[in-house]
Amino acid sequence: xxxxxxxxxxxxxxxxxxxxxxxxxxxxxxxxxxxxxxxxxxxxxxxxxxxxxxxxxxxxxxxxxxxxxxxxxxxxxxxxxxxxxxxxxxxxxxxxxxxxxxxxxxxxxxxxxxxxxxxxxxxxxxxxxxxxxxxxxxxxxxxxxxxxxxxxxxxxxxxxxxxxxxxxxxxxxxxxxxxxxxxxxxxxxxxxxxxxxxxxxxxxxxxxxxxxxxxxxxxxxxxxxxxxxxxxxxxxxxxxxxxxxxxxxxxxxxxxxxxxxxxxxxxxxxxxxxxxxxxxxxxxxxxxxxxxxxxxxxxxxxxxxxxxxxxxxxxxxxxxxxxxxxxxxxxxxxxxxxxxxxx
Amino acid sequence: xxxxxxxxxxxxxxxxxxxxxxxxxxxxxxxxxxxxxxxxxxxxxxxxxxxxxxxxxxxxxxxxxxxxxxxxxxxxxxxxxxxxxxxxxxxxxxxxxxxxxxxxxxxxxxxxxxxxxxxxxxxxxxxxxxxxxxxxxxxxxxxxxxxxxxxxxxxxxxxxxxxxxxxxxxxxxxxxxxxxxxxxxxxxxxxxxxxxxxxxxxxxxxxxxxxxxxxxxxxxxxxxxxxxxxxxxxxxxxxxxxxxxxxxxxxxxxxxxxxxxxxxxxxxxxxxxxxxxxxxxxxxxxxxxxxxxxxxxxxxxxxxxxxxxxxxxxxxxxxxxxxxxxxxxxxxxxxxxxxxxxxxxxxxxxxxxxxxxxxxxxxxxxxxxxxxxxxxxxxxxxxxxxxxxxxxxxxxxxxxxxxxxxxxxxxxxxxxxxxxxxxxxxxxxxxxxxxxxxxxxxxxxxxxxxxxxxxxxxxxxxxxxxxxxxxxxxxxxxxxxxxxxxxxxxxxxxxxxxxxxxxxxxxxxxx
Numbered sequence: 001x002x003x004x005x006x007x008x009x010x011x012x013x014x015x016x017x018x019x020x021x022x023x024x025x026x027x028x029x030x031x032x033x034x035x036x037x038x039x040x041x042x043x044x045x046x047x048x049x050x051x052x053x054x055x056x057x058x059x060x061x062x063x064x065x066x067x068x069x070x071x072x073x074x075x076x077x078x079x080x081x082x083x084x085x086x087x088x089x090x091x092x093x094x095x096x097x098x099x100x101x102x103x104x105x106x107x108x109x110x111x112x113x114x115x116x117x118x119x120x121x122x123x124x125x126x127x128x129x130x131x132x133x134x135x136x137x138x139x140x141x142x143x144x145x146x147x148x149x150x151x152x153x154x155x156x157x158x159x160x161x162x163x164x165x166x167x168x169x170x171x172x173x174x175x176x177x178x179x180x181x182x183x184x185x186x187x188x189x190x191x192x193x194x195x196x197x198x199x200x201x202x203x204x205x206x207x208x209x210x211x212x213x214x215x216x217x218x219x220x221x222x223x224x225x226x227x228x229x230x231x232x233x234x235x236x237x238x239x240x241x242x243x244x245x246x247x248x249x250x251x252x253x254x255x256x257x258x259x260x261x262x263x264x265x266x267x268x269x270x271x272x273x274x275x276x277x278x279x280x281x282x283x284x285x286x287x288x289x290x291x292x293x294x295x296x297x298x299x300x301x302x303x304x305x306x307x308x309x310x311x312x313x314x315x316x317x318x319x320x321x322x323x324x325x326x327x328x329x330x331x332x333x334x335x336x337x338x339x340x341x342x343x
Numbered sequence: 344x345x346x347x348x349x350x351x352x353x354x355x356x357x358x359x360x361x362x363x364x365x366x367x368x369x370x371x372x373x374x375x376x377x378x379x380x381x382x383x384x385x386x387x388x389x390x391x392x393x394x395x396x397x398x399x400x401x402x403x404x405x406x407x408x409x410x411x412x413x414x415x416x417x418x419x420x421x422x423x424x425x426x427x428x429x430x431x432x433x434x435x436x437x438x439x440x441x442x443x444x445x446x447x448x449x450x451x452x453x454x455x456x457x458x459x460x461x462x463x464x465x466x467x468x469x470x471x472x473x474x475x476x477x478x479x480x481x482x483x484x485x486x487x488x489x490x491x492x493x494x495x496x497x498x499x500x501x502x503x504x505x506x507x508x509x510x511x512x513x514x515x516x517x518x519x520x521x522x523x524x525x526x527x528x529x530x531x532x533x534x535x536x537x538x539x540x541x542x543x544x545x546x547x548x549x550x551x552x553x554x555x556x557x558x559x560x561x562x563x564x565x566x567x568x569x570x571x572x573x574x575x576x577x578x579x580x581x582x583x584x585x586x587x588x589x590x591x592x593x594x595x596x597x598x599x600x601x602x603x604x605x606x607x608x609x610x611x612x613x614x615x616x617x618x619x620x621x622x623x624x625x626x627x628x629x630x631x632x633x634x635x636x637x638x639x640x641x642x643x644x645x646x647x648x649x650x651x652x653x654x655x656x657x658x659x660x661x662x663x664x665x666x667x668x669x670x671x672x673x674x675x676x677x678x679x680x681x682x683x684x685x686x687x688x689x690x691x692x693x694x695x696x697x698x699x700x701x702x703x704x705x706x707x708x709x710x711x712x713x714x715x716x717x718x719x720x721x722x723x724x725x726x727x728x729x730x731x732x733x734x735x736x737x738x739x740x741x742x743x744x745x746x747x748x749x750x751x752x753x754x755x756x757x758x759x760x761x762x763x764x765x766x767x768x769x770x771x772x773x774x775x776x777x778x779x780x781x782x783x784x785x786x787x788x789x790x791x792x793x794x795x796x797x798x799x800x801x802x803x804x805x806x807x808x809x810x811x812x813x814x815x816x817x818x819x820x821x822x823x824x825x826x827x828x829x830x831x832x833x834x835x836x837x838x839x840x841x842x843x844x845x846x847x848x849x850x851x852x853x854x
Contacts, residue, residue: 002640002651003740005726006674011688011733013681071681113682113734229691283687283700327701334718335695336556336569 013112017072019227020273023218024079027269030214034141034207035087038154042082042094049098050078057107073112077101080120080273084266084313085127086138088149088172091159093134097123117320118280121313128308136309140174141207144198147171177205178265179309181256190253195260204263212268219272231288232281233271237262239296247304261300265310270295274312280320287323287330295319347396348416348621349658350376350387351403355450356457357383359412368395371425373598376414379445385458386448389416390600390619392423404624404643404660408653416621427596432505437464440509440593447592448599448661453488453553453582454481454644456662459589462581463509466574474512475562475580476503478519478526479546479553482645485665487603488583490615492519492526495587496533502586504539505593510579514540517583518558521545550647551694551725555580569721604659606631608667609638618659624666625655637670646674647726681734689728689738695721699728703738706745711752714745722746 031039054074058065081097101123109115128135142148147167149157156162163169175183177199184194194200203209222228240261247255261267266274275281275295282291295315302311352360360377364370370389377387397415402408430443441460450456465472476499480488492499503515517534519527527545534541546552546561556567559578567573573580584603591597600620604627607613611632618627624641628634642649643663651669667673689699697718705714719742728738790804 002642002669003737004644004649004724005647005729005739006642006649006669007646007730008675008677008735009730009732011731012678012735013684013733016684016686016733067679067681073684111682113684229687278684278686281685283685283690283698331698331717332690332696334569334697334721335560336566336571336721337718 013071013073016227017076019222019225020076021072021079023222023227024083024215024273026214026217027083027211028079030211031083031087034143034210035139036142036149036154037151038088038149038158039082041155041158042085042087042089043079045091045094046078046082046098047075049095050074050102053099053102054107057103058111061107061111063111068112071112074102074106077106077119077123080269081123083269084120084124086135088139088154088157089134090161093127093131097127100126113279115279116323118274118277118316121274121316121320124313125317128313132308136176136179137169137173138176138179139172140199141205143207144174145172174199176265176309177208177260178303181260182303182309185254191248191256192253195256203259204265209263212263215268215272219268222272222276228272228276228278229285229288231285232276232292235289235292236271236275236296237267239293240267240300241296243297243300247300255304261303265303266312267299270299270312270316274316275319280323282323282326282330284327284330284332286332287326290326290330291319291323294322344391344418344420344422345619345622345626346418347623348390348393348418348619349401349623350390350414350416350621351401351658351660352377352387352412352414353403354387354456354620354661355385355448356455357381357385360384360387362398362412362414364395364414366395366398369393369419370395370416371423373427373600374425375446375598376416379458383458383461384445385450385456386446386598387414387620388448388598388600389425390621391416391418392421393418402653402657404650404652404657404663406650413658429596430593432508432593437509440505444589444592447588447597449585449588449592450599450661451582452584452588452602452661452664453477453555454662454664459581459585462572462574462579463506464574465510466577469575469577472510472512472577472579473563474503474507474510474515475559475578476515476517476583476586477553477555477558477580478517478523478530478583479548479558480520481551481553481664482647482649483550484607484645484667485605486607487605487615487664489523489526490605491584491587491603492523493529496526496529497537498590499530499583499586500533500537500539500541501594502588502590503541504537505589506579506581506586507539512579514542516562517541517543518546518562519543520548520552522548551723551727554694554723554725557694569718599661602659602661602663604663605665606668607665608642609635609670609673610668611635620660621658623656623658624652624663627659627666628655628668634668635670637672638668639671640669642667642669642674647730648724677737678735680736683734683736686733688731688733692727692731694725694727695723697722699738699742702745703736703741706741709748711745711749715749719745719749 028039051069051074055065055069058068078098081101082094085094085097101119105117105119105122106115139145149172153164180197180199181194199206201207201209204212219233223230241258244255244261245258248257275292282288298315298318299311302308302314352362358380361380362377364376370376370392372389372392374389375386376389379386394417395414396417399413400410401413403411432440441463444460444463445458449459451459478488478492480486507515517530519530527543531543534543544562551557552561559573559580560566563578565576565578567576588599601617602620603615604618605615606627610628614631616627616630641652641655643652644650644665646667649667683700683703685700687700693699701717702714702719705717722742724739724742726739732738
């Protein structure tokens with residue numbers, strides 16, 4: 001069919017997804033350095049599950065398999081979910097979460113472009129609610145662990161839930177900084193005192209903050225490549241920093257500071273990789289600001305008073321619900337409409 | 344010099360021009376062959392001398408490959424001019440000038456071919472008036488305006504002077520894309536020697552900066568409101584080529600019979616031609632050295648909004664700024680479309696600040712009312728959204744589809760409204776007649792009762808009845824198709840059958 005325009009730009013869905021995956025590489029490298037090679041197993045497992053289930057669903061839905069499998073979106077979902085799970089999560093947890101993300105949250109809603117919710121976050125939320133104990137059991141960063149697990153030991157643990165003889169779970173696991181902060185605050189300890197614990201680093205958690213920094217690096221790459229606009233990361237980070245900062249200033253003993261919130265948990269992953277999912281997010285510039293700032297505030301609220309240590313997943317899913325409304329009310333002024341035509 | 348020139352009678356926006364010559368007539372170069380019909384219309388002239396050999400519907404360069412009424416002129420090779428009459432435009436009154444402009448076939452040569460005389464009528468309530476000359480090409484690939492400005496800068500500005508007088512404009516801005524330094528230099532030199540208040544302004548080379556409303560925003564910072572003309576805001580915008588033809592039309596009396604056409608793409612020697620209107624496109628392509636081996640079709644206009652031509656026999660028209668010989672290398676086929684991922688890159692590039700992804704959604708789901716609310720009709724179909732879409736969705740096609748559907752629905756609705764009104768009127772009439780009949784019956788009944796009352800009444804009633812019968816008789820329309828012989832009836836039937844046949848044939852033709 002010969003219809004204008006006859007020329008097309010070089011951008012494509014594959015290229016966008018590929019660059020997102022590329023931007024995750026520094027984070028993954030830091031992850032391996034801090035928590036060991038186990039995450040690579042988790043990533044592989046999630047990727048395989050995602051690709052196979054996506055292919056099966058496309059087949060069932062009688063959609064062309066190859067172009068949709070090659071678009072890379074399933075891999076992005078798999079990687080984000082894998083990175084959000086605790087390192088050394090048992091294999092079946094990874095598989096169940098990925099299956100839920102791809103089959104229910106993505107394909108049953110119509111596949112690429114049609115899912116109202118962020119698939120990775122749906123998978124994560126399902127796992128968090130169903131298996132709270134495993135989901136909050138994080139291994140300590142290698143620098144802090146009493147016992148160092150080798151790669152083979154980590155494999156054993158992932159697939160068989162068995163540790164080397166004489167090693168107890170307690171010896172390799174530790175509370176995450178967000179978790180620790182929450183429980184200690186309940187025990188009437190002050191923030192300053194809590195932050196003296198060895199699991200805290202300069203900005204966030206010891207070790208974890210390096211991974212977070214690497215995510216930030218990847219995110220800056222995506223901004224530079226114009227894969228996404230600045231609106232969502234900036235609004236999210238600013239809002240989170242603002243609410244946590246104000247609370248900290250008002251009552252430093254009960255509320256952790258902005259930097260801690262920015263460099264802990266899934267903050268950076270959310271800012272550049274999760275909240276920025278275009279399919280489940282708003283499209284207008286103002287809408288993006290409202291959406292991301294709301295996620296920031298909600299994340300802080302859940303972290304501070306909610307039942308779970310981190311609040312990113314629920315905040316994102318709740319705001320995904322509001323996207324049609326946000327878009328409808330933030331339509332930009334069209335050229336030649338409204339008040340600006342200065343006569 | 345082509346042997347045969349095909350001249351469509353609608354080379355402008357508006358009404359079809361009315362033929363002023365008959366088949367067999369001899370015409371001179373520049374002679375009027377079709378006159379403007381109504382206010383929004385323009386004239387067509389013979390591009391060379393020769394004989395009119397045909398007047399029929401022929402294919403024209405059109406998006407849907409439509410046909411339109413065309414005159415065919417067979418050249419006699421003499422190229423003999425008709426008598427040309429220049430106008431002293433400084434002394435002439437504006438209405439005369441506008442009539443002359445219309446009669447000379449001057450229309451916007453940027454591509455929209457809107458009759459220029461209409462745009463040269465200043466808004467009565469506005470004092471501040473600025474003339475803008477558009478020297479930013481419509482699209483990439485096109486260089487005809489660049490060429491014109493380099494070679495005919497002085498003439499363009501003389502045309503601008505006429506425009507300024509007609510509009511009462513105090514200043515003229517010439518917007519030229521900054522990738523045309525030679526054109527800018529030529530125009531600046533001409534501006535200095537013209538004695539006019541002209542400013543040449545380089546504008547960023549950023550498609551679709553050559554759109555009139557876009558250029559006005561760049562040059563004046565003013566946004567012309569949606570569905571309004573810039574005249575109301577004291578600004579008027581013309582293509583440089585239009586200014587040139589205006590200058591020729593008034594100062595030399597030469598009507599518009601040629602234009603500059605860029606021939607580029609997959610041809611051996613891409614270049615600009617001054618081509619007579621009506622020249623077959625194939626002649627221009629041949630003059631550009633012919634097409635390269637892979638060429639598979641021709642495009643009129645640019646790569647973003649151009650029209651695919653069905654044949655290379657189509658004539659050059661006033662709207663034709665560029666011919667691109669297209670090949671799969673030049674215009675690779677679009678890869679299959681993926682679903683929209685709502686990345687909003689389209690919204691970032693939209694020159695009208697629409698939300699193309701929403702419009703696409705509404706158009707795809709036939710949610711036309713929503714598409715209208717989201718200002719679908721502000722879309723200028725520039726194709727930028729299409730170009731950047733990572734899912735390679737043919738967005739402009741969706742918008743065109745939605746627009747045509749909405750227009751069709753509106754027409755259908757108007758027709759339905761009319762039919763409903765008629766029906767309501769008919770029902771009201773039937774009701775009224777019924778009541779009138781009922782009243783009559785009641786009167787009759789009353790009359791019958793009165794009958795028994797006495798002879799006088801009866802006589803009166805009979806007289807009245809006879810009167811009525813007489814009146815009725817008079818009312819009956821005399822018919823000559825009453826008691827006819829069977830042979831005559833057969834003849835009538837035959838005639839009717841022929842009529843029906845002819846009608847259905849005509850219908851087919853129209854379809």
